[in-house]
Amino acid sequence: MPTESRPISSRQPRAQRALRLASGTALSLAVSFGLAMPIPFLAPILALIMLASMNRPLPLKAGLGLTLILMLTTGSGLLLIPLLRYYPFSGVLMVGLCLYLAFGYGLRGGNNLTATFLVIGLTMISAAGTVDFGLALMVIAALVKGLVLAVLVFSLSHWLFPEPAGTQAAPTAPPLPAETVDWIALRAALVVLPAFLLALVDPASYMPIIMKAVSLGQQSCTTSVRDAGRELLGSTLLGGLLAILFWGALSLFVHLWMFYLWMLLFGLVVARKLYALSPTRQTPGFWLNSMTTLIILLGQSVQDSAAGSDVFAAFAVRMGLFIVVTLYACAMVHVLDQRRRTRQTAT
Incomplete structure (x- = not known):
């Protein structure tokens, strides 16, 4: 009997985490679009990052502190606006x-x-402020x-x-050598910088490119050189394919509840891969980047449809830019x- 119960107990935390990630991401997506929040794809991406990186509930003080940290770190982008305007x-x-x-931090x-x-504040806000200070505040x-x-969605999820009782916290990764950290940080910064330069031309249109570049920069920090093409480009292409399938499924019956249910289904599929409930050769970063790409592309397509734009043409252009940015990475x-x-x- 003890030998048969071990696989179940070892899978239970991962199953809870997969359900938590899928349901939380879907709920934040539905609420942000239902309330017509500005840049609505930001909330589900932030929820996805939090749910994937933290397996413990967030106390109220920690949540308020995290919001204050966001305001301070993103405000750093405001300080760079005069420098970018007058000394580009x-x-x-x-x-x-x-x-x-x-x-490096x-x-x-x-x-x-x-x-x-910090990365989002330095790129998105400073790029928006070079065109219009009001856009940066928005x-x-x-x-x-x-x-x-x-x-809020993180706490509800x-x-x-809940995490099963007795589950130990994930072990922290061993620190990297100082020289290795410097090289990886430089590599990630150079991955994000071209997308930032592109956003300086038209921040309102290229905000999704910045978010994609930030995701690639973070993924490049944990990707080996041997697997870089498969990890970065493969996850981008898979995210685009998932976005196409999602859009086709959503077009059968367009409703906010269906938007939530389809995202819940796609989230469960990806979460099973991410938490190795359905083991694959790909790393968790691969599946996390695929999910991020799906949310960005899908969110922009919904906004294009609401604005009366050509959804398929805009998707093709955006996907092409994503592929170019990924190849550069x-x-x-x-x-x-x-x-x-x-x-x-x-040496």
């Missing part, structure tokens, strides 16, 4: 340096959510509202699907790793 070259260099420091054991907020408001909704991973090996050999 110096401003871009400063953004690149800050991105390098933000990714996360890699050295800092809070990954704080590092993510992005900050959208981020704060999205995080408040994500925190943990209440509905793969190339950057290989080029920097090659230079690092050459430097180590010479």
